[in-house]
Amino acid sequence: MTPAPTEVLLFTLNGQRYGLPAPDVRELVRAARLTPLPRAPAVVEGLLDLRGELLPVLDLRLRFRHPPRPLSPMDHFIVASAGDRCVVLRVDRAEGLRVLTPDEWDATPRQLPGVGYVAGAVKLKDGLVLVHDLRTFLSEAEALELDAALAAPQEPEPA
Template sequence: MRERENYVVFLLDEKRYALYLTAVERVVHAVYVTPLAKAPDCVLGIVSLQGLVVPVFNMRRRFRVPEREIGVADQIIFARTERRVVALWVDTVTGVIECDARDLTHSGNILPNLDYVRGVIQLDDGLVLVHDLNAFLSLDEEQSLDGALEASHPL
C-alpha cells in the first residue's frame, strides 16, 4: 500500500511552493500586521490569532523572490512548527494536492544545503518546492525573534 501525503500549495509570483497539510492550521485573507521592532529581516511583524501573538514572515524575502507591494488579495497561512505557530504571507493559496510520498525528491538528493526546502515534487505541469518550516529560521534568527516578541509584550 502506498503512503500518500497532502500538501497546501501557494504561489509567490508564478512559482509554486507547498507545506505539509498537517502543519497548516488555517488560511486567511490579508490583515493588518503590527510592526515588530528588532525582529529578523524576514519578519513583517505580528498578528493576533485568537489571542495568540503570531509572527508574520515575508516569504518573498525568505525565498529571495523580488519584493512587491502587499495587496489586499494576498493570503496568510497559519502553520505550526516544532516550536511555535507562524504566519506566512503569500500571494495566494491555490489548494491542496495529494501525492505519493515517493514523488517527493528530497533536497539532499538535488543539492546539499537547500535552505528551507525539504524537497521537490514533479507534477505534470511543473515543479513544487516543499517548504521545511522547522528549518525556516536560523538559531540567531530564532533568538532575535524570541527577544523581539518578549519585548513586544513584557510581563
C-alpha cells in the same frame, strides 16, 4: 530522515509554486494589517493578531529572493507550525491541498547544497514544486532574535 508527506498545501508566490506539508498547516486566513515588531529579524514582516494570538509573519519574498511587494487585500496568510512555534506566511494565493502519490514525491532536493529549508519536491505534470520544512526556516540566531523581540514590551502605536 523525514517521512514523505501524503498531502501538501500548494501556494504561489511571485508566479512560482511552492508547498508545505499539510500536517504543518493550521489554517488559511485573508490578509490583514500587520503590526511592526521592533528588533525582530529581517525575515519577520510583522505581527498578526489572530483572535488575540500574536503571531509572527515571515517574509517569504525576502527569504526566497523575490522583489518586495506591499501587502494586498488579495494576499492569503497561511498559519502554520514551525516546530513548536506558530507562524504566518504571506503568499499571493493558496491553491489548495494536493494528495500525493508515491511517484510524485522526491526527497533528493533536501540533500543538495543551498536548499536549507526544503523537505523535498513534488513532481507534477506542470513542473516541480519545492516543499518547505518550516522547522528549519529560521536560523538559530533568527529564532533567538525573534524570541527576544516577542518578549520585549511593545510600545502602543500612535493614534
